[in-house]
Amino acid sequence: MERPVITIAELPDHEGRDVTIRGWVYNWRKKGKIRFVILRDGFGYLQCVVFRPEVDETVWEAAVALTQESSVEITGTVVADERAPGGFELKVSGIVPVQVAPEYPLGKKEHGVDFLLNHRHLWLRSRRQHAILRVRAELEQAIRDFFHSRRYTLIDSPILTPAACEGTSTLFETDYFGDRAYLSQSGQLYLEPAAAAFGKVYCFGPTFRAEKSKTRRHLTEFWMVEPEVAWLRFDGLLDLIEEFMTEIVSRVLDRCAEDLDRLERDISLLEPATRRPYPRMDYADAIAALAERGHPAEFGDDFGGDEETVLASLHDRPVMVTRYPAHIKAFYMQPDADDPTRALAVDVLAPEGYGEIIGGSERIDSHELLERRIAEHGLPREAFEWYLDVRRYGSFPHSGFGMGIERCTAWLCGIHHAREAIPYPRTINRLYP
RNA sequence: UCCGGAGUAGCUCAAUGGUAGAGCGGGUGGCUGUUAACCACUAGGUUGGGGGUUCAAGUCCCUCCUCCGGAGCCA
Missing domain, CATH: 2.40.50.140 (Nucleic acid-binding proteins)
Structure with a gap:
């Protein structure tokens, strides 16, 4: 034979x-x-x-x-x-x-982080990295299937953009035939017009932040999935996030058992995240809960990594913190009708200290208010004319969120650092290989 | 940017201010069932760069560089 x-x-x-x-x-x-x-x-x-x-x-x-x-x-x-x-x-x-290969640089025993990252192209061959990146791939496919099966249209947003989305301090700048261009740090602004065209849309691609962050949760280039839905209000957004999270976590648990086992991931810590509902915690209640546990935070503060970990540890599954003070959130977020100082914003905090994996909000649909917010934030009005058009020609309520793929992958895998959750990590000190 | 930590063999790390070592990897040899095999032998060093203190510096001081962890910021 x-x-x-x-x-x-x-x-x-x-x-x-x-x-x-x-x-x-x-x-x-x-x-x-x-x-x-x-x-x-x-x-x-x-x-x-x-x-x-x-x-x-x-x-x-x-x-x-x-x-x-x-x-x-x-x-x-x-x-x-x-x-x-x-x-x-x-x-x-x-x-x-x-x-026949000459002496291979990666040995069977331990290596330092810098050495491994310098050999990332070879490190990918190891069992552990193999398992992590297969989980990532399954997660990405689960995300695409989630949206595709619900008739969302994929809208690829541009990487090169003419202006800041949420501020200018953290943008990578590049020359664009004599003009300035910036690497995208979110596709959201481009999705909102698309939501008016297609109703339900999402984008999925790399985003760039020139933040000088050096923590286990930060990369300068990371992948984000961002859905944007016409006619969706804040409460519906929270439901969507719940439906989304439970489905993708279930999918990964279902199909990556072997990889998670290789990573010695305690599955029992992920299983609660496959079940609704997720706890919803008002920002004010979050502040109170922190104070009770010896982490005093002023009303109006944003949460640091420690605070996020404390809040997440109150529950066995991702927790949704809602209605943040408007002034610590992005300019485009819809104010709460009951308290205009608060934004209809939500952060989803992953368990076990993995931090914020999702940020979302209902968007401002009033042309007049959005105009004012752009001015208040000192943003160049002329760069946002096209964005204002979404409110000028048939404005509509809409909401969306963004999820960081590496943070989510790191959480699912139970790995310590986001840099292992992407094939070729980019951090403040690393552009090689 | 700030705070802290670390740079010694290819890799991971030892080394009271007094002759720089081990494990892994490499090489040679041995073994018919190994599980990151084991055993024996062996090669391998400008101790991150520069300056200083000292009879003597891997070790103490100054400075620069690189990396790591964290803060701020954020997914």
Whole structure:
């Protein structure tokens, strides 16, 4: 019979048969006349056993020459064996080295953060990074499916923009044929006109913030998904967030069990987030709750990382903090009809200290009020004429939110730092590789 | 930007102001079932850069650089 070329994921369907697998040497061990080559192919790991008395001497020599991360084509018989990680191993009959790698920089033991990040392009090959980025990929697909199945239209927002969205201090500036351009820090302003065109829209892409933040929650380039919905009011927005969060968390738990297990993630800490409702906490109540627990905060303060962690720890699932003071929130947020000093804004705080993963609000739909807010915030009116047009031609109530993919991924994976939740992290001190 | 911490072998780290070491990785050899295998031997250093104190500096002082953690800001 033909020897099929298969992936390691397909092994169980080929027990007892001869197959060929292409991959990279993850590790190897030798013991006299036996060599164990641990092969990885992106779909799994496979122990390949080379027994000198049973193979051609050329095959043995090829096995001996293999180094860590050499690329190779290995042929053999799939056998079930309890001693093999994964339950199956390959009894090798042939080895075709594709490229024998020189000494590999990443060892089997610990490395420092800087070293690993300098070798991010190789670090991706490790089991842990593999698991994290598969969770990220599943999360992203879950998000797209959530919106697509509900007839949202994907609107790709521009990366190069002429003006600040929420202020100028944290923007990356670049030359644009003699003019100034900025890298987008949110697609939201471009989504609002699109919501008038399509009703329900979302964007999903990279955003850029030139903040000199050096914490485990910050990147200068991060991915954000932002839905914007026409006719949606604040309470409906909270419902949407709940529906969204429970669905995507369920999806990841359902499909990434193996990866989360590899990451030693305590699933029981995520399961409550698959169930509605999420607690909704008024900003004023949040301030009171903080004071009770020895974290005094003035009414009007925004919360720092510690405060967020305290608030999140009050519940077993993400908590929605609502109706922040208007002056600490963005200029476009709709004031609360009952108290105009407050904005119809919501932050979703993830459990376990992962911080704010979602920020959202109802948007101002009054042309006059929006005009005033732009002036109050010292923003250049002429740059926002197109944005004001949304309120000039058929204004409508609408709401939306943004979720940071890396923070959400970090939370789901239970990893310490957001930089591991993106393939090639960009931070204040890192632009390589 | 501010506060704190750290820079020693390819990597992770030791080293009272007094001869710079170990583990891993590399090389050589041994072993028929290893699970980050093990055992033996072996090569490998301008102690981040510059200046200073001292008989003597990896160690103390000054300065610069790089990185890490946190604050502010934010997803």
